[in-house]
Amino acid sequence: MEQNLKSQEKRRIFFYSDYLKEKYGEKVYKLPINIAGGCPNRDGRIASGGCIYCAGAGAGYDCLPDELSIKEQLEKNMDYIGKKYKAKKFIAYFQNYTGTYLPVADFKKNIKEAALDNIVEISVSTRPDCLAEPYLDAMLELSRATGIKMSIELGLQTANYHTLKKINRGHGLAEFIRAVILCKKYGFSVCAHAILNLPWDDREDVKETAKILSALEVDGVKLHSLNILKDTELARMYESGKVEEPKREEYVERALIFLRNTLSTTSVHRLIGRAPEEISVVENFNNSWRSVYDEIVSEMENRDLYQGMDIKEEICL
Numbered sequence: 249m250e251q252n253l254k255s256q257e258k259r260r261i262f263f264y265s266d267y268l269k270e271k272y273g274e275k276v277y278k279l280p281i282n283i284a285g286g287c288p289n290r291d292g293r294i295a296s297g298g299c300i301y302c303a304g305a306g307a308g309y310d311c312l313p314d315e316l317s318i319k320e321q322l323e324k325n326m327d328y329i330g331k332k333y334k335a336k337k338f339i340a341y342f343q344n345y346t347g348t349y350l351p352v353a354d355f356k357k358n359i360k361e362a363a364l365d366n367i368v369e370i371s372v373s374t375r376p377d378c379l380a381e382p383y384l385d386a387m388l389e390l391s392r393a394t395g396i397k398m399s400i401e402l403g404l405q406t407a408n409y410h411t412l413k414k415i416n417r418g419h420g421l422a423e424f425i426r427a428v429i430l431c432k433k434y435g436f437s438v439c440a441h442a443i444l445n446l447p448w449d450d451r452e453d454v455k456e457t458a459k460i461l462s463a464l465e466v467d468g469v470k471l472h473s474l475n476i477l478k479d480t481e482l483a484r485m486y487e488s489g490k491v492e493e494p495k496r497e498e499y500v501e502r503a504l505i506f507l508r509n510t511l512s513t514t515s516v517h518r519l520i521g522r523a524p525e526e527i528s529v530v531e532n533f534n535n536s537w538r539s540v541y542d543e544i545v546s547e548m549e550n551r552d553l554y555q556g557m558d559i560k561e562e563i564c565l
């Protein structure tokens with residue numbers, strides 16, 4: 249808690265870039281890797297429709313084509329980012345689909361291929377119900393052999409398990425809690441994804457989601473607004489009037505609530521996500537993501553808010 253208060257004095261939002269600078273002593277860039285993966289929530293193993301907002305790319309919009317090998321993708325991106333930002337350290341990020349939904353032997357091969365010089369961390373994005381010990385064992389083994397740190401990104405989206413059903417996540421809150429505890433046992437850092445304006449959630453749900461993530465002491469959070477993408481169940485619901493268009497003002501308010509209830513030691517990877525315009529029906533309220541981001545940051549300043557300020561009151565008083 250003392251550490252929390254200290255951080256609160258320093259910054260209103262603990263951004264991921266600052267976290268990385270503190271952890272690695274310099275700027276570190278995350279390089280997305282595209283592998284031809286799958287998802288049990290799309291292929292029928294859990295469900296066949298996927299999450300109602302998922303457009304099928306498994307969220308890997310910024311990736312290079314998966315015809316390139318992992319090594320080729322990383323080298324290409326390292327070359328580009330390295331020259332552009334004079335960067336020397338990188339994180340290899342298995343971003344799209346469900347990063348651990350493949351045989352363990354293939355997973356091992358993939359992470360090994362990503363363990364290049366200048367890679368200081370390997371990050372794997374996956375579903376909470378797709379995280380078994382053999383995958384974490386493989387990561388730990390590689391980490392011990394190379395010194396490369398390991399991290400896991402988990403989709404939760406909301407702590408409201410009724411909403412999780414409505415968005416067809418195919419898992420509940422308990423699976424997420426189990427996955428975080430498991431990652432912590434291995435000493436890997438965990439980042440959780442949350443969508444703050446799901447139509448079935450209210451502000452209390454957002455607060456509870458942040459509080460649960462704080463209680464679990466996740467290391468990072470990635471916040472998203474609900475983007476309505478073409479050819480998704482959500483788009484069909486929107487077009488038939490079953491869900492309303494997301495409102496920017498409401499998202500900003502919810503982001504502030506979330507931040508107030510997020511530990512000041514949890515780094516914020518994103519305040520709002522992005523989706524390509526060409527596949528979107530409604531993307532970030534049809535505003536630029538940057539303007540929404542700037543509004544959240546300036547509202548924190550204007551209202552004199554700090555990350556974690558509500559946790560301090562509830563725990564200490």
Ligand code: SF4
Pocket residue numbers: 287288289290297298299302303304306307345346375403
């Ligand atoms: S878990 Fe990810 S890849 Fe799978 S359906 Fe949901 S959003 Fe899409």
